[in-house]
Amino acid sequence: MTDIAADAISAAPAAKAERTTVLSVRQLTWRKFLRNKLAVVGLIILVIMYLSALLAGFIAPYGDRETHGQFARQAPHGLNFFDETGAFHPVPFVYGLKRTLDPKTFQQVTTIVPEQKYPLQLFVKGQPYSILGLIKSDIRLFGVEAPGKLFIFGTDTKGRDVFSRILYGAQVSLTVGLVGVALSLLIGVSMGLITGYFGGWFDNVVQRVIEMTMAFPQIPLWLALAALIPPTWSSAQVYFAISIVLSVLTWGSLARQVRAMVLSLKTSDFVRAAKYSNASTARVMVKHLLPSTMSHVLVIATLTIPSMILGETALSFLGLGIKPPMTSWGLLLNEAQSVQVIIELPWLLIPAIFVVLTIISFNFVGDGMRDAADPFSR
Amino acid sequence: MPIYIAKRLLIMVPTLLMIMVVGFIIMKLPASDFVSQYVLRQAAQGNTGIVAQQDMLREQFGLNRPLYEQFFTWVVNFFRGDLGISFSDLRPVSTIIMERLPATLVVSAMAFIVSWGIGIPLGVYSATHQYSPGDIGLTAFAFIGIGLPDFLLALIFLVFAFLATGDVLLGLNSMQYVNQPFSLAKALDFLSHAWLSVTAVAFTGTAFIMRVTRNNMLEELGKPYVMTLRAKGLPEKVVIWKHVFRNALHPLVTLFGQVLSFLINGFAITSIVLNLPTIQTTYLQATIQQDMYLAGAILVLIAVTVMVGNLISDVMLAWLDPRVRYD
Numbered sequence: 001m002t003d004i005a006a007d008a009i010s011a012a013p014a015a016k017a018e019r020t021t022v023l024s025v026r027q028l029t030w031r032k033f034l035r036n037k038l039a040v041v042g043l044i045i046l047v048i049m050y051l052s053a054l055l056a057g058f059i060a061p062y063g064d065r066e067t068h069g070q071f072a073r074q075a076p077h078g079l080n081f082f083d084e085t086g087a088f089h090p091v092p093f094v095y096g097l098k099r100t101l102d103p104k105t106f107q108q109v110t111t112i113v114p115e116q117k118y119p120l121q122l123f124v125k126g127q128p129y130s131i132l133g134l135i136k137s138d139i140r141l142f143g144v145e146a147p148g149k150l151f152i153f154g155t156d157t158k159g160r161d162v163f164s165r166i167l168y169g170a171q172v173s174l175t176v177g178l179v180g181v182a183l184s185l186l187i188g189v190s191m192g193l194i195t196g197y198f199g200g201w202f203d204n205v206v207q208r209v210i211e212m213t214m215a216f217p218q219i220p221l222w223l224a225l226a227a228l229i230p231p232t233w234s235s236a237q238v239y240f241a242i243s244i245v246l247s248v249l250t251w252g253s254l255a256r257q258v259r260a261m262v263l264s265l266k267t268s269d270f271v272r273a274a275k276y277s278n279a280s281t282a283r284v285m286v287k288h289l290l291p292s293t294m295s296h297v298l299v300i301a302t303l304t305i306p307s308m309i310l311g312e313t314a315l316s317f318l319g320l321g322i323k324p325p326m327t328s329w330g331l332l333l334n335e336a337q338s339v340q341v342i343i344e345l346p347w348l349l350i351p352a353i354f355v356v357l358t359i360i361s362f363n364f365v366g367d368g369m370r371d372a373a374d375p376f377s378r
Numbered sequence: 379m380p381i382y383i384a385k386r387l388l389i390m391v392p393t394l395l396m397i398m399v400v401g402f403i404i405m406k407l408p409a410s411d412f413v414s415q416y417v418l419r420q421a422a423q424g425n426t427g428i429v430a431q432q433d434m435l436r437e438q439f440g441l442n443r444p445l446y447e448q449f450f451t452w453v454v455n456f457f458r459g460d461l462g463i464s465f466s467d468l469r470p471v472s473t474i475i476m477e478r479l480p481a482t483l484v485v486s487a488m489a490f491i492v493s494w495g496i497g498i499p500l501g502v503y504s505a506t507h508q509y510s511p512g513d514i515g516l517t518a519f520a521f522i523g524i525g526l527p528d529f530l531l532a533l534i535f536l537v538f539a540f541l542a543t544g545d546v547l548l549g550l551n552s553m554q555y556v557n558q559p560f561s562l563a564k565a566l567d568f569l570s571h572a573w574l575s576v577t578a579v580a581f582t583g584t585a586f587i588m589r590v591t592r593n594n595m596l597e598e599l600g601k602p603y604v605m606t607l608r609a610k611g612l613p614e615k616v617v618i619w620k621h622v623f624r625n626a627l628h629p630l631v632t633l634f635g636q637v638l639s640f641l642i643n644g645f646a647i648t649s650i651v652l653n654l655p656t657i658q659t660t661y662l663q664a665t666i667q668q669d670m671y672l673a674g675a676i677l678v679l680i681a682v683t684v685m686v687g688n689l690i691s692d693v694m695l696a697w698l699d700p701r702v703r704y705d
Contacts, residue, residue: 211393
């Protein structure tokens with residue numbers, strides 16, 4: 001932050017003259033971010049998404065592996081405020097469901113039973129769950145009384161509640177990109193710092209390696225690497241393997257940009273001053289150079305997450321990514337792979353809406369951060 | 379300039395070698411190989427005699443030789459133009475690639491033309507009509523295009539096409555035209571299938587190029603020279619197309635290489651979902667079956683395409699913009 005802080009000192013008197021308040025760089029950045037309405041909306045959506053992923057067990061009416069065998073392939077069966085006579089119910093309710101066999105076609109037909117009404121209840125007992133393995137409970141945010149079923153987004157071919165599974169899937173889909181980005185940040189930033197600061201043969205070798213990673217189009221290499229994951233691995237191992245696969249190609253461009261910044265910064269006055277005051281090389285790199293590159297790096301990282309989320313979705317969609325019993329949005333979409341299924345069970349495509357929403361939000365937030373990263377421009 | 383191009387081409391050789399090393403390692407990392415997979419599949423079908431033949435098969439494919447020997451044979455033959463044979467259908471890799479290449483090139487070229495042809499004008503419109511309802515609509519469209527995975531879009535198009543016509547437009551030709559020689563009817567049939575995947579991939583591409591064009595245009599429009607031009611009383615059309623647009627084009631040219639890899643990525647999963655006979659589908663199958671020479675050759679081909687694309691975009695930029703220095 002040293003160079004930005006230096007700018008802040010020169011900018012502060014001007015701000016003082018105008019408003020008689022002095023804002024820190026952080027406050028200025030935050031104000032600038034707030035001015036971008038789309039970015040704020042994106043941030044709010046992301047916060048809600050990550051919170052609900054964290055609290056998936058509490059918010060979802062059913063567990064992710066809880067099957068309702070007799071109600072497989074059930075269309076969305078939502079909440080009603082008005083009953084069949086048109087009377088208004090202040091507490092929404094769901095109709096009871098009945099499965100019968102059509103005597104002519106021998107197909108399972110679900111009919112709504114208007115006489116049975118199950119009002120929505122808060123804090124009902126459901127399957128036990130745990131949040132982060134810390135809080136264990138069986139109280140779920142909402143649900144209906146036992147024989148009634150609440151399938152907001154319908155059920156899949158095995159009779160699992162799609163809404164609940166989207167929430168559980170978010171735990172994987174939303175975090176695999178974060179872990180991937182964290183990994184590529186770690187490798188990219190340290191490589192960028194080292195190669196930029198020391199140069200020499202190591203820099204040359206790393207640059208050639210980066211050139212090579214850049215010559216690979218992401219998806220074919222992801223496919224090849226994902227196909228490498230042994231089928232015997234557990235879900236957790238596969239999860240980390242996928243996030244490693246996703247970060248293999250992205251660290252390079254990050255390292256390049258950090259390197260370029262370090263190259264221009266290492267001759268600047270504040271770095272020289274640090275060196276003259278006997279700071280160790282490690283201290284110069286970590287305390288002085290690293291923070292100066294951070295704002296830029298965070299913007300790139302935010303803009304990389306969406307492509308990683310898309311990558312996980314694509315890999316799982318093809319059956320090369322996350323595997324059951326773990327679930328992710330890509331894996332949920334994997335069930336909707338044929339025209340026939342989509343026509344019969346169109347609600348299986350609902351997870352796609354969440355994918356789109358997440359990616360757009362990340363793009364908005366990234367754009368907002370890019371503008372805010374330089375709080376002194378216009 | 380020629381020296382620069384020659385230098386870049388020369389650097390490509392070691393990069394290519396490294397790509398081949400990495401590709402080879404990827405194929406060799408799993409404990410199983412093509413033969414063991416093949417034997418498992420055959421045994422599952424009741425062909426138990428195959429187990430006895432597996433050493434012979436390995437011998438025949440050269441899979442029992444030391445790794446470095448396999449690698450060097452592959453690389454040396456590769457640069458001599460012999461890409462090896464495909465284990466799974468025993469034909470030369472080059473034949474299989476040549477079979478798949480035309481369709482791949484045609485659909486990619488179509489998607490490329492559509493995304494640039496539509497993306498650029500829309501981007502210019504969006505920038506010149508900033509915050510108008512048209513711009514807001516296009517921006518929304520662009521964000522959906524960037525957010526929605528193209529394979530899902532292809533799937534949704536497929537469903538709508540099915541509902542509208544009753545045909546499932548999988549592949550690139552109807553059954554009766556597959557393996558037929560080229561004819562006008564076949565070309566038309568090809569178009570009736572190809573529009574689907576091309577539109578799906580081009581949708582994302584258009585959105586991407588539109589956003590970049592819009593940003594570049596807006597940046598250029600804010601520069602003082604635009605005010606000078608307008609103050610001179612030049613017609614707006616001339617200001618936009620002759621001056622601003624030309625300057626906004628430079629960053630787009632640098633995207634050329636990126637767009638190539640973008641198309642390869644886009645068609646990778648779309649063509650698997652839609653069962654298109656493109657090189658990407660072959661690549662995935664070959665990778666999963668560890669048909670290593672086929673997968674390796676396609677990986678190298680793809681990497682070369684991207685590298686050449688990057689080179690072309692750098693050369694084009696240097697040619698377009700005399701301020702760019704290359705050394």
